[in-house]
Amino acid sequence: xxxxxxxxxxxxxxxxxxxxxxxxxxxxxxxxxxxxxxxxxxxxxxxxxxxxxxxxxxxxxxxxxxxxxxxxxxxxxxxxxxxxxxxxxxxxxxxxxxxxxxxxxxxxxxxxxxxxxxxxxxxxxxxxxxxxxxxxxxxxxxxxxxxxxxxxxxxxxxxxxxxxxxxxxxxxxxxxxxxxxxxxxxxxxxxxxxxxxxxxxxxxxxxxxxxxxxxxxxxxxxxxxx
Ligand code: ADP
Numbered sequence: 253x254x255x256x257x258x259x260x261x262x263x264x265x266x267x268x269x270x271x272x273x274x275x276x277x278x279x280x281x282x283x284x285x286x287x288x289x290x291x292x293x294x295x296x297x298x299x300x301x302x303x304x305x306x307x308x309x310x311x312x313x314x315x316x317x318x319x320x321x322x323x324x325x326x327x328x329x330x331x332x333x334x335x336x337x338x339x340x341x342x343x344x345x346x347x348x349x350x351x352x353x354x355x356x357x358x359x360x361x362x363x364x365x366x367x368x369x370x371x372x373x374x375x376x377x378x379x380x381x382x383x384x385x386x387x388x389x390x391x392x393x394x395x396x397x398x399x400x401x402x403x404x405x406x407x408x409x410x411x412x413x414x415x416x417x418x419x420x421x422x423x424x425x426x427x428x429x430x431x432x433x434x435x436x437x438x439x440x441x442x443x444x445x446x447x448x449x450x451x452x453x454x455x456x457x458x459x460x461x462x463x464x465x466x467x468x469x470x471x472x473x474x475x476x477x478x
Pocket of ligand 1: 263267268290
């Protein structure tokens with residue numbers, strides 16, 4: 253479903269961010285991408301989302317080269333991918349409900365769908381009691397769960413969570429990881445980048461380890477260190 257075929261990325265200043273990276277991710281997999289800062293994790297995600305072009309090699313999603321998509325296909329492709337970031341990126345002047353409704357409006361969903369789906373997705377992340385709160389009234393863990401609900405509401409095939417627990421304490425980290433697991437169990441592919449060894453070990457799912465632009469390990473045993 254996702255296929256990186258011998259992908260290298262050299263930025264214009266000659267920084268080598270990825271070197272001959274090949275892997276595939278099947279539908280409904282849960283994959284963690286780990287590696288120290290500068291390893292190439294962000295570049296890899298940007299190449300998948302077609303925000304950057306590979307220098308050599310190609311990135312495929314369901315048989316299509318994502319860097320060869322026309323405008324319409326690109327919009328369709330990006331709608332299939334939900335993003336979750338370390339810094340949540342909620343709209344501060346909108347309530348929890350409005351943050352999620354806004355994303356649905358942008359995707360052209362009807363008022364009826366919005367009224368039906370927003371409560372449903374907030375229930376899924378266990379935040380039915382915060383519907384009318386503003387982001388500043390939420391804990392970090394709650395804010396991240398709203399961001400996950402927002403990423404989910406348009407029913408993407410893939411959720412990319414880029415260091416989603418980087419700003420959270422251990423209890424909230426645990427909650428966020430449990431929700432990602434639940435989403436995966438319900439059939440969504442999850443790609444998680446993290447520095448947190450404890451998360452990887454507790455997940456027991458596939459780990460792609462990167463270092464200096466290369467995949468140094470691709471391991472289904474679910475351990476940070478093989
Ligand atoms: P990670 O997300 O694992 O920290 P990155 O993909 O951000 O790694 O970075 C990989 C390498 O590419 C680093 O050496 C970084 O300095 C370099 N790099 C990332 N983005 C750019 C850019 N826009 N221009 C030049 N070099 C970049």
